[in-house]
Amino acid sequence: MSEAQNPDIDVVIAVHTTTRPLSRAIASCLSGSQGPRIRITVVCHNISSKEICSSIDIQYANSVRYLELSDGKNSPAGPKNAGLVSTTAPFVCVLDSDDFLETGALGHWYQLVNEKNADAVIAPVRHESGSIIKTPRVRLGRVENLDPVKDRLAYATAMRGLWRTNLGPLREFRYVEGLRTAEDLAPSLELYFSGGRFLYPAKGPAYVLGNESDDRVTHDLLPLPQEFSAIFRLPEKWLQELSPAARKGIAVKLARTSLISAIKRRGSTSNWGVDDRAAVQQLVEFLTELAPNFRKPLSTAENELIMGSSLAATEPDTFLSAVRAYEDAGLIVRTLCRGALANVDPDSTFRQIIRATLDRRK
Structure with missing residues (x-):
């Protein structure tokens, strides 16, 4: 003691x-x-x-x-x-x-x-x-x-x-x-x-x-049903009591750091089994229900990957094509949103890059 x-x-x-x-x-x-x-x-x-x-x-x-x-x-x-x-x-x-x-x-x-x-x-x-x-x-x-x-x-x-x-x-x-x-x-x-x-x-x-x-x-590459389990266990009642802006902010964060990040780590050449693809599609559905407008501040490349991910379980070829397209995407589509006004959204990729550039912390 x-x-x-x-x-x-x-x-x-x-x-x-x-x-x-x-x-x-x-x-x-x-x-x-x-x-x-x-x-x-x-x-x-x-x-x-x-x-x-x-x-x-x-x-x-x-x-x-x-x-x-x-x-x-x-x-x-x-x-x-x-x-x-x-x-x-x-x-x-x-x-x-x-x-x-x-x-x-x-x-x-x-x-x-x-x-x-x-x-x-x-x-x-x-x-x-x-x-x-x-x-x-x-x-x-x-x-x-x-x-x-x-x-x-x-x-x-x-x-x-x-x-x-x-x-x-x-x-x-x-x-x-x-x-x-x-x-x-x-x-x-x-x-x-x-x-x-x-x-x-x-x-x-x-x-x-x-x-x-x-x-x-956190170094492990876990099966996606396990990796996404914490998201699916978020308290539903608590989420619904949040403001629309709060739900959108959480959904955008989860889309980028959980869904897209998990797909990027595995890539188009991974063995995308049924369970992993089902978890990807389930997460897109979860985020859409949480905040229907969560895709608005995402870049064009992110948006297209999300669209393909919404069919991951039912149309695997479409999903894998979306993953390959994301991997091959250029700087412009990775940075800018589909709609010009969406780029001024505080959560847009464009705004995030500007903010990070101005942040001089090392």
């Missing part, structure tokens, strides 16, 4: 193997974050705490406590939720065991969230070996008073950062269990559209995605 009683911040780290760089993750939480009292809760998932403890640098012993969860499942949701349930601090941060925080991140976020009386800080995120990931796609220069639609918070569906634990939508934040991937999709979307007060300190210390692990689930 940790000696850190009454912490200001609880950090939850789930781990299932001794090969993860856990000491690095722990050190990054404590380094340069003078001020808040920080307790690290390491949830040992289907592995003993004794094994995990022996792999951690002894200098962190007084800041770490261990929980064990043996559920036999290959899902990160269970151990993350176990850690969240155990928290007693007013603020919580969830950190993956192969990721880390830039120096002073927790202290910086803690200071900001208290100074601004905010509910949560959405962390800037970057790859360990690369530049900053420019999501969420906030309005240029926007740090506070974020709007879930105008600042496209739906694009940041992994809730990385720091949030209060004593408010309803934050206190009830739980990952969806039984999923191999995207277990954070539903709770993060519900959080962002809860009316909370969010900060996005884009130029401050970042959450860093480690690139050392070769067993990270």
Whole structure:
């Protein structure tokens, strides 16, 4: 057990193997974050705490406590939720065991969230070996008073950062269990559209995605029924209570980062089985029902791929032709919408490119 009683911040780290760089993750939480009292809760998932403890640098012993969860499942949701349930601090941060925080991140976020009386800080995120990931796609220069639609918070569906634990939508934040991937999709979307007060300190210390692990689930090419499962399990009642603009924003995000991205990763030369094609068609139907106008801000190439995907199960040749056409599409059709006015839509590809060009963060 940790000696850190009454912490200001609880950090939850789930781990299932001794090969993860856990000491690095722990050190990054404590380094340069003078001020808040920080307790690290390491949830040992289907592995003993004794094994995990022996792999951690002894200098962190007084800041770490261990929980064990043996559920036999290959899902990160269970151990993350176990850690969240155990928290007693007013603020919580969830950190993956192969990721880390830039120096002073927790202290910086803690200071900001208290100074601004905010509910949560959405962390800037970057790859360990690369530049900053420019999501969420906030309005240029926007740090506070974020709007879930105008600042496209739906694009940041992994809730990385720091949030209060004593408010309803934050206190009830739980990952969806039984999923191999995207277990954070539903709770993060519900959080962002809860009316909370969010900060996005884009130029401050970042959450860093480690690139050392070769067993990270997000690297797997899962069957599409599994990959899209988190989307199909979004709470229907909650979705219907959202504004049309919110539903459209979520649908556009899912079309680009889930549907089109999944098709691009597989490509026209993949073995597109019946189940995968059925999942593609089902997702197009889901998005159309969610927001009938979601295709409006999509580029011509994206639109044509979506149209072909709507026939993926029933007309496989048409679908594969659409995938090949997307792969061969030129810059103009990948950038511009069919209708000229659609290009001024904040979610249009054209507007996204302009915004990214003006965003000078590295």
